[in-house]
Amino acid sequence: MLISMAAASNPETARLERLADEELMAHVDRKDPLAFEVLYDRHGGAAYSLAYRIVGDRSGAEDVAQEAFLSIWRSNARFDRARGSVRSWVLSVVRNRAIDSLRRGGSRAPKLDQDDDAVLEARPSGEMTEDEAIRRETSRELRGAIESLPDDQSKVIELAYFGGFSHSEIAEMLSMPLGTVKGRMRLGLEKIRVQIAESISPDGMLETT
Amino acid sequence: MSDRIDSNEHGERWNPELAAYALDALDPDERSAVEGHLAGCETCSERLRWMLPAVDVLPATVAPQPPPPELKARIMDTVGREAALVRAAEGDRAPAVEDRPRRGFLSGLSLRPVLAGLGVFVLLAAAATGLVLSDDGTDTGGSEIVYTAEAERPSSPATGRLEVDGDAGMLHVANLPPTHDGEVYQAWVQDKGSAGGSVHASSVFVVSEQGVGDVAIPHGLSKAARVMVTREPKGGSEHPSENSLLTAEMG
Ligand SMILES: [Zn+2]
Numbered sequence: 001m002l003i004s005m006a007a008a009s010n011p012e013t014a015r016l017e018r019l020a021d022e023e024l025m026a027h028v029d030r031k032d033p034l035a036f037e038v039l040y041d042r043h044g045g046a047a048y049s050l051a052y053r054i055v056g057d058r059s060g061a062e063d064v065a066q067e068a069f070l071s072i073w074r075s076n077a078r079f080d081r082a083r084g085s086v087r088s089w090v091l092s093v094v095r096n097r098a099i100d101s102l103r104r105g106g107s108r109a110p111k112l113d114q115d116d117d118a119v120l121e122a123r124p125s126g127e128m129t130e131d132e133a134i135r136r137e138t139s140r141e142l143r144g145a146i147e148s149l150p151d152d153q154s155k156v157i158e159l160a161y162f163g164g165f166s167h168s169e170i171a172e173m174l175s176m177p178l179g180t181v182k183g184r185m186r187l188g189l190e191k192i193r194v195q196i197a198e199s200i201s202p203d204g205m206l207e208t209t
Numbered sequence: 210m211s212d213r214i215d216s217n218e219h220g221e222r223w224n225p226e227l228a229a230y231a232l233d234a235l236d237p238d239e240r241s242a243v244e245g246h247l248a249g250c251e252t253c254s255e256r257l258r259w260m261l262p263a264v265d266v267l268p269a270t271v272a273p274q275p276p277p278p279e280l281k282a283r284i285m286d287t288v289g290r291e292a293a294l295v296r297a298a299e300g301d302r303a304p305a306v307e308d309r310p311r312r313g314f315l316s317g318l319s320l321r322p323v324l325a326g327l328g329v330f331v332l333l334a335a336a337a338t339g340l341v342l343s344d345d346g347t348d349t350g351g352s353e354i355v356y357t358a359e360a361e362r363p364s365s366p367a368t369g370r371l372e373v374d375g376d377a378g379m380l381h382v383a384n385l386p387p388t389h390d391g392e393v394y395q396a397w398v399q400d401k402g403s404a405g406g407s408v409h410a411s412s413v414f415v416v417s418e419q420g421v422g423d424v425a426i427p428h429g430l431s432k433a434a435r436v437m438v439t440r441e442p443k444g445g446s447e448h449p450s451e452n453s454l455l456t457a458e459m460g
Contacts, residue, residue: 031366033292037285048276050268062280069284073291074384074420075366088265095268099233142270160234161267167234181234182225189228193263 013038021086025079028072036073043087044069047094054098054162064101068094099164145195153188156181219252227257231264287419294383294421298357298368358382358436358457367420369438371457376431380438382455384420388440394422395441397449398429406434413445433459 016024016038027035047068052061068090071077077093079086146154155174159165165173167181174181223246229235230243247254358369358380369382380396388394393413400406409429416422426436437453439446 029364029366031292031295033285033288036288040281040284044276044281045273046268048280049271049274052274053268053271058277061274062277065276065280066284070287070419073284073288074386075364078364084261084265091265091268142266146267146270157232157267160229160232161264165234166236167229168236170234179225182229185232185234186225186228189231189260189263192266193260196262196266 010034022081025086029075039072039086039090040069043090046087047090050091050094051098054095054164055101060101060105061098064094064098068097071097095161102164142196145192148195149188149191153184153191156184157188157192160185220256223250223253224256227253227260231257231260291384291419291421295366295368298370298383356457356459358438358455360455361453365454367438367455369455369457371426371436371459373430373459376428378426378430378436380424380426380436380457382416382420382422382424382438385416385422385438385455386420387418388415391443392440393443393445394424394438395445395449396424396426397437397439397453398426398433399435399437400429400432401434406432408437408449410445410447411436413441430459435459 013034016027016032016035019027019035019038021039021042024035024039028039044065048061048065051064051068052058055061055064068077072079072090072093077089079089083089083092146157149157156167156170159170159173160167167185168178170176171178171181223243226235226239226243226246230240235243247257353372353374356371356373358367358371360367366384367382368384369380372379372381382394385394393415395413396411398409398411400409411426411429412424414422414424430436436457436459437449438455439449439451439453441450
């Protein structure tokens with residue numbers, strides 16, 4: 001494994017680490033494994049966390065994260081600047097893979113009330129890097145933003161985004177009229193959008209206002 | 210902005226669709242309808258762009274989970290091997306390829322129906338030989354000539370190496386995207402000829418998860434100008450159904 005020798009002491013890695021994500025992607029496109037490693041170090045944690053949230057088990061989450069990163073490496077998934085930040089794009093690749101894997105497995109049990117904090121509380125905080133601590137705080141605040149939505153709005157959003165259910169499946173699941181689900185998605189997303197514009201700025205994700 | 214849009218009928222009609230679209234919660238026909246509408250409606254396109262950050266923020270609501278270190282090790286192991294393959298293929302320059310119009314054939318491919326009508330394409334090896342995955346170390350002896358295969362699309366990382374021994378050869382490919390169900394890759398051999406020689410169907414093959422594969426070209430190489438690779442329906446095709454993804458020019 002020649003790559004793991006690339007510690008931060010490597011001057012090339014140190015140079016890559018100073019690049020913005022978009023610049024880093026240019027190196028990844030040229031098949032630079034060191035650049036790819038920096039990309040992984042930046043977003044691998046969020047990618048794995050999202051995959052875990054969606055598929056619900058560690059080995060499934062690992063498979064999804066691995067598939068997603070390798071498809072990015074092989075340029076099967078192309079970064080589209082117009083669509084947002086590199087991080088959002090990486091996570092959308094992960095989300096798509098995770099939902100595919102749920103559908104392939106045929107077991108899509110809605111996981112709505114997962115106590116995400118419990119998993120982390122079990123970890124001594126001394127093991128957390130500063131970055132992790134910030135992300136954890138951000139995730140708390142954002143979860144607050146979503147939890148402050150009326151239940152019927154947050155539920156449809158979570159079922160769609162983390163469960164991969166279509167609006168018609170959700171309507172059936174929650175015995176709602178067709179049309180109502182979309183309306184709630186719209187109200188919920190609009191509220192989240194207004195809240196993030198007002199208060200939170202999670203690591204460069206919000207370029208539009 | 211939102212108030213102005215919300216207040217009108219257009220917004221009432223489309224904003225819920227856009228929200229469901231942003232959340233990837235539409236059925237396929239509805240999704241196409243929204244995409245069709247977005248193509249011609251700047252108001253809705255702008256509205257969607259405004260809305261998307263609310264979706265992008267959803268992953269950040271997930272509690273961070275520390276990824277297992279083996280995950281990175283596995284990913285970087287594959288990445289390291291594939292990067293080495295790419296470098297190797299880049300270092301392996303083909304024997305002097307003259308400056309000649311290699312794009313010529315590509316435009317020929319897009320004229321396929323016409324050419325097919327003229328009987329230019331000949332089915333040779335009925336998508337037969339299948340493929341050898343993994344390196345089985347073909348010992349081609351001393352008379353072998355090696356050519357580099359290059360991706361036709363600048364954005365594609367695909368690379369390859371064609372080893373020719375007499376009339377037969379072996380094409381090694383790397384970084385081809387995995388095929389979908391019901392799809393295979395197929396090699397094509399084009400004869401030398403002033404106006405672009407006949408194109409013959411050769412072997413079909415698949416690639417490993419890493420995008421790597423080896424395919425035997427059983428014959429036709431002694432009078433060939435180039436070997437090309439396209440994606441085809443399972444079983445292979447008589448005529449290429451797309452422009453070449455990867456081409457080995459035989460100078
Ligand atoms: Zn519109």
